[in-house]
Amino acid sequence: MIVSIRSIAKAALMATAMPAVLLTAACSQAPSEAPKRTEFNIGWSIYAGWMPWPYAQQAGIVKKWADKYGLKINIVQVNDYVESVNQYTAGKLDGVTVANMDALTIPAAGGKDTSAIIVGDYSNGNDGILMKGGDLKAIKGQSVNLVELSVSHYLLARGLNSVGMQLRDVKTVNTGDADIVGAFASPDVKVAVAWNPQLNAMKAQPGAKLVFSSADIPGEILDLLCVDTATLKANPNLGKALAGIWYETTALMTRQDAEGKAARAAMAKLAGATPEAFDSQLSTTFLYSDAKAAVAATDAPALVTTMTRVRDFSFSKGLFKGASSADAVGMSFPGGKTLGDAQRVTLRFDDSFMKMAADGKL
Template structure:
């Protein structure tokens, strides 16, 4: 099965911040022109184009074009991959928008999101037993991975029916244990992501009452790169954009070539082609770079990141900050959110735009 572990546990946030302080490369080395780069990834449907591109020679093709070498590095634990990026051991990493904010950005690492790859369009959901009405969750125990996108989804779902997190009791449950927990007669509500979610929905009397499809565009999956490295090596951004859009274009094809590419990605993820296709069905891929640019430039992204940062701050994920505005974020067109003097997360559409304009 495909394992999707997009969570920002407090211990991981703190570890990431400490690693960034203790292990980061000297700023001069980070900002200098380089020839070799390491990009980390972990298993998730929307990120499987990266290892496939390496296997298929697409990474080498684009790296050679710009005279550089790119290593696509698998990290088995998602949070560890983000911590390694925060510590300077990786030049870039695949990450969800919430975790990009709460781990590297909150840890003081200047981070640029250069590819908005997809959003969860049903890969995450709230499930109840014995009811198909979200309002019936009131007063229930809800099992989920706390401080994760599941926690954020629960907050958004409750808000949609006039409730808050104070109306339920959350129980921290590891993603590996969530299916078993929901199978217990005592557990009546849970929040999970695929593939666990699809298994839970098949249990007797289970009903999905809210999903990420109800908040499209809010749970985003990104490729982020160290900002100083990117500034000194724009060819890295160009190569990565070229790799991404060539590979995603290939996997979107309806012919045998596309089918073979998706099957290869499924194998890399440890999934069957059918299971992988089912995950893609609830993943909105920005295969067209112009659509990704439009999404990055849209005011809705600032609205989304305001919600994400407010939730993250309320859960103590900003490392002791006294305000949700403590961490600054930059968006296309010179727009900012939070402290403009402390911008550590930047949504940079320039490389996606080069791909859209055919200028890579």
């Protein structure tokens, strides 16, 4: 099994790991100036959709694209996911692999102007609600084991909404990701929400039934590559190199020939997984290996709808500390669209580098 930290998975630690205090310094729409540089650090943590980055470094793809633009790019592993996002927020990393919810609630809500330059994948079944007996409509009044304030909590809210219920209709029981499989094995636990690889292990337990998954809300649990906006503005070649690295690597890993299989096996090894386990997680991960598809997803109105749901959930759970409204953190999207405070935009979905890749202009 992959020894993984599933994107938003550790978000329950956010309240203590990195308080998202809204900073008045972030009020301007224009990012502060940053120096021109040639060396950059990009952080990553283990997750199926992010394994192309360390593989690209190992295979020489990072060096190839960095050399093209006269840069040095260090792909830096951080063993704890939230710690990687915290290091980025603190300025120790120039970019980081991060989920949409965490990009919003940690760096952006903390006042760090952040640009999502690659929409890499979305969970397409990697996260799910499991029940022992009955369907989702039978969940009312039950206790639900999950990692509170995480993507599991968000998924539960979306699942409940699909059958006309709200979070107040159930009782959540905060359960660590390391303990969730064992907890669900107990006869007393009837409902749980988890992500892979734990989800697959729990589905194999007697009587377990998947009643709702991220495949029911495609495109809502997104995994991104985010870069400091000021750094990107001063050094646009960094964005070009990162896009080149991503699309060359994902084109290779999605090939169904010996080279593609070898690339996926190498990624599995880097993740501490068997090739079979890695391929299983990839099967429930919609990977945007095609730049044109990634641009289309980033430009679609559905992304604004998704981020509205994510920010409303985050605000309702107190993840915008110090904010009186869900509009306190501004977001911008391609085409000049904004969500929230247009004078406090700190999360930007920037499709320009993906477009260069799609148009063959890198």
